[in-house]
Amino acid sequence: MSAKRCDIKSSLRSLACIILCLLLCQSGCRAGRTSGISRAGDDNCRTVYEIFVGSYCDSDGDGTGDLNGIRSKLDYISDLGFDAVWLTPVHPSATYHKYDVDDYYAIDPSFGTPEDYDALLKACHDKGIRVYMDLVLNHTSEDNAWFRAASDYLHELPSGWEPDTSYCKYYDYYNFSREAQNGYSHLEGTEWYYEAGFWSEMPDLNLNSEAVRAEIRDIMAYWLGKGVDGFRLDAVTSYYEGDTYANTEFLRFLKETANSIDPDCYIVGEAWTDRDTIASMYTSGIDSLFEFPFAGEGGIIEKTLNGNCRASEYVDCMMQNEEVYGMANPGYVGAPFYTNHDMNRSASYYPEDDGPVTKMAYAMNLFMTGNAFVYYGEEIGMSGAGKDENKRAPMYWSDDQNDPDICAGPPGMDEIQMKFPPLKDQMKDKQSVYSWIKDVIRIRNTYPSIAGGVTEKTDSVCDDKVASFYRRSETEDDVLIVMNLGDQPVKKDLSMFGKSLVLSEKLSTNKEKITFKRGTLTMPACSIALFTNK
Numbered sequence: 001m002s003a004k005r006c007d008i009k010s011s012l013r014s015l016a017c018i019i020l021c022l023l024l025c026q027s028g029c030r031a032g033r034t035s036g037i038s039r040a041g042d043d044n045c046r047t048v049y050e051i052f053v054g055s056y057c058d059s060d061g062d063g064t065g066d067l068n069g070i071r072s073k074l075d076y077i078s079d080l081g082f083d084a085v086w087l088t089p090v091h092p093s094a095t096y097h098k099y100d101v102d103d104y105y106a107i108d109p110s111f112g113t114p115e116d117y118d119a120l121l122k123a124c125h126d127k128g129i130r131v132y133m134d135l136v137l138n139h140t141s142e143d144n145a146w147f148r149a150a151s152d153y154l155h156e157l158p159s160g161w162e163p164d165t166s167y168c169k170y171y172d173y174y175n176f177s178r179e180a181q182n183g184y185s186h187l188e189g190t191e192w193y194y195e196a197g198f199w200s201e202m203p204d205l206n207l208n209s210e211a212v213r214a215e216i217r218d219i220m221a222y223w224l225g226k227g228v229d230g231f232r233l234d235a236v237t238s239y240y241e242g243d244t245y246a247n248t249e250f251l252r253f254l255k256e257t258a259n260s261i262d263p264d265c266y267i268v269g270e271a272w273t274d275r276d277t278i279a280s281m282y283t284s285g286i287d288s289l290f291e292f293p294f295a296g297e298g299g300i301i302e303k304t305l306n307g308n309c310r311a312s313e314y315v316d317c318m319m320q321n322e323e324v325y326g327m328a329n330p331g332y333v334g335a336p337f338y339t340n341h342d343m344n345r346s347a348s349y350y351p352e353d354d355g356p357v358t359k360m361a362y363a364m365n366l367f368m369t370g371n372a373f374v375y376y377g378e379e380i381g382m383s384g385a386g387k388d389e390n391k392r393a394p395m396y397w398s399d400d401q402n403d404p405d406i407c408a409g410p411p412g413m414d415e416i417q418m419k420f421p422p423l424k425d426q427m428k429d430k431q432s433v434y435s436w437i438k439d440v441i442r443i444r445n446t447y448p449s450i451a452g453g454v455t456e457k458t459d460s461v462c463d464d465k466v467a468s469f470y471r472r473s474e475t476e477d478d479v480l481i482v483m484n485l486g487d488q489p490v491k492k493d494l495s496m497f498g499k500s501l502v503l504s505e506k507l508s509t510n511k512e513k514i515t516f517k518r519g520t521l522t523m524p525a526c527s528i529a530l531f532t533n534k
């Protein structure tokens, strides 16, 4: 363990943070709910498409997805209803995933040129699409000039001498030690070790260093100056591993720094952890932290659809999260997602399903509040599980092997058997996963209170298989959403909600119709009804 990880003071601070959070939870629930209502219609509530750059669309025939390829697909992205994109890292790096940055100011040549990035930014903005840049600050690559300079200096430093940052400021950019500590790697040819929590080729930055923090400010200013609309922060729970207080303080620094440059800069952090830790980290003032408790295998959405969690609990969990996060940061914007580039594709979660359950899962994701994120390829139910490379398979544009858009995929990727047809076929089929998700996004974008309102459970309608809730908003019309997540038809009496209820949207995964007569709602298996008021 590093000195920073063993710090007793920081442990005490973490404890204080948890106690503070618990006290807030008991005293101020209403505040969060009320402030949440004001989010309705907030321009921050977007539908965001995550693009793994190297696997999306190849514009020049070299097999690697690139920036011009993404630009060529903006009509497709916009037509689906997305109004923001998160691009995985675009900076130079020896790895295919590029989550270890050589140079924060450059563009990886395999993805294109700086001019290509500018052109993509402009084309996105012309279509009303925001661009969120992936910012990897926990570590750099070992090829980063900062690490090379520090490494060269320590190679030249005579044995036993103390390093002097006035000779090499980069020594202070990383965490070096003469002791072989847990999470440290040996700097070959020296008596030194360096912290590298993930991998020896990804040295951890010393985030306590004022010089490193000044570099981060400059990097943010450079890209915000170019017009980037926000940042997705990688691995925020690893900044100070296991130290929620220190991580929260660092997030506060990042949020305040970004907004001192651009008051509208949006920040979403990858805190792959539980709800209470996420809530603590929201006290940093960060706009969003991904909703990991709902996502992936074992997440609330998958558990509900596999019958391991009641449909009513899905509603309870949304309400609890909105309250707890809203208390920690009244201005927070939820960040629901279902899968990302580190998770098995959702096609593998329901082996018996030929479409309906997959479709319901996406509605559960996209009907949550805040900015909803969708990983590329999920809109067609792509497959890909097991090793990371498989989760980042080439976008399945068509089954034509000569389709110039299709990428080669990450080196070492297995051959993947797709469960659903390629996009080209799904676009022609009104019953496809693609058509369903497009319709769900259309509805999400049509009724602003879906993304911007506050969830209010309608207890009398909820049961093991039916999730029912209002989205209340002070500035937009309320909507009532009823989801039948089970494989049997249901009848529900809605007369208690009055005669002004109007069945405005019907989403059915099969040929059976949703009907609403004299206050009684009849729903086939796997279907959704959305009501407004006359």
Ligand code: CA
Pocket (backbone or CB within 6 Å): 058, 059, 060, 061, 062, 063, 064, 065, 066, 110
């Ligand atoms: Ca290419």
